[in-house]
Amino acid sequence: MTEKLYYLDSHKKEFDAAVAACEAKEKGYAVVLNRTAFFPEGGGQYADTGMLGDAYVSDVQEKENVIYHMTNRPFSVGETVHGNIDWEKRFSSMQQHTGEHIISGLVHRKFGYHNVGFHLGADYCTMDFDGPITKQALKEIELEANKIVYQNLDVEVLYPSKEELGDMEYRSKIEIKGQVRIVRIPGVDTCACCAPHVKKTGEIGNIKLVNMVNYKGGERIYMLCGFRALFDHREKEESVRAISALLCAKDGEIAEAVEHLKDEHLSLKGRVEELQQKILFCRAKEIDVSADVTTVFDNQLSGNGPRELMNLLLKRGAGICAVFTGTDESGYRYVIGSRREDVRSLCKRLNEEFKGRGGGKPEMVQGSLAGTENEIRRYMLSV
Numbered sequence: 001m002t003e004k005l006y007y008l009d010s011h012k013k014e015f016d017a018a019v020a021a022c023e024a025k026e027k028g029y030a031v032v033l034n035r036t037a038f039f040p041e042g043g044g045q046y047a048d049t050g051m052l053g054d055a056y057v058s059d060v061q062e063k064e065n066v067i068y069h070m071t072n073r074p075f076s077v078g079e080t081v082h083g084n085i086d087w088e089k090r091f092s093s094m095q096q097h098t099g100e101h102i103i104s105g106l107v108h109r110k111f112g113y114h115n116v117g118f119h120l121g122a123d124y125c126t127m128d129f130d131g132p133i134t135k136q137a138l139k140e141i142e143l144e145a146n147k148i149v150y151q152n153l154d155v156e157v158l159y160p161s162k163e164e165l166g167d168m169e170y171r172s173k174i175e176i177k178g179q180v181r182i183v184r185i186p187g188v189d190t191c192a193c194c195a196p197h198v199k200k201t202g203e204i205g206n207i208k209l210v211n212m213v214n215y216k217g218g219e220r221i222y223m224l225c226g227f228r229a230l231f232d233h234r235e236k237e238e239s240v241r242a243i244s245a246l247l248c249a250k251d252g253e254i255a256e257a258v259e260h261l262k263d264e265h266l267s268l269k270g271r272v273e274e275l276q277q278k279i280l281f282c283r284a285k286e287i288d289v290s291a292d293v294t295t296v297f298d299n300q301l302s303g304n305g306p307r308e309l310m311n312l313l314l315k316r317g318a319g320i321c322a323v324f325t326g327t328d329e330s331g332y333r334y335v336i337g338s339r340r341e342d343v344r345s346l347c348k349r350l351n352e353e354f355k356g357r358g359g360g361k362p363e364m365v366q367g368s369l370a371g372t373e374n375e376i377r378r379y380m381l382s383v
Contacts, residue, residue, distance in 0.1 A: 002067040003035035007157070007181075010094060010196035012037045013087045019075045028058065030068040031075055036060075037085055040067050043195040044100075044118035045093050050085040057083075090196075091203075095226035096125040098155060098185075098197040099207045102145045103127060103223060105189025108171060110141065113218065115171065124210070125225070130218045138209055138221070145207045148188055152202035158182040205229065280305065284312035293346075294318040295380045297332075297373050301325040306335045307366070314339050320346070322380060328372040337364040346383060353379055 005012050021032040040062035041047040047060040055071040104115040107129055117128030160168060165180055172192040183193045198204060205226035213220050224232050240251055249257035287296060294313055306323040313321045320341055326332035336343045347365035350356060358367010
């Protein structure tokens, strides 16, 4: 068994230990120590990383009470090594995990919901609850959670006997065999958990619930605590200031300024569409529709423009009308229509000739193909 120093002191950053075993693996070496402050992956929390002497510890896993440190070089059995965990990463994970206990405890107390999923990622911490939560309720939970942080309550770790455990109400996602480790924040939450936590709730810093989505009939909540919340706030503050400068509006007025910009955009978009209709009408009047197949190339058309131009030319008397938009390099999008002929056979032959894709109804087909304008025009003349 490996002595777990992180249970004796969750804030222990350095330690000395003896190498008990070292085995070569596919991507490094699995080193076993007689004692360690490196926390192995578990309880929804990722493993610590850091250094053993001059070797980098990239992962830590536990199997049958033995903890394996994955390193990039081997060690000799019996050798004494000095360990340094990546404290910044560890402290951040403890901030997130202890914050999760507070949120889960509040949700359970307020709604009776259970935390059925917890994931501590590199960017966000997510919690899954088995019931719905409103946005207003989420704001209230966030405020209450931060009040608990400011009270600087003790985060207690208990190892109750079977008898004591039988009289204790606590949260647990799984049935635990053997000694149960309880993490308790008095008056807030009592939960079975194997991960290290901060010693006082004040160490968590700010708790920010940044998003919420429906998930399997319940809610998935995204949370940031401590430095993660601070960095997120900085990033969003910089975005607000940049948008504020672009819109020439005060920070607190950018939503109103964006709404005004949106209305202006919709108005201009409507005006542009109106002008495009007039341009298409004028363009259609200039095109000769006397050929068996009226073929038009126009790389300025977008959206429904090709179809609208085709309809205008059919209205003027074109037997079959084919409108192409695009370039020789990127290929062409096409729409072909007729009020007298079934154009599906033409579409099929065109696709076969130019490795195209598309189809439709007898009166109209559309698709895309590869080829040059000259090649396509010659082919359309031939049919």
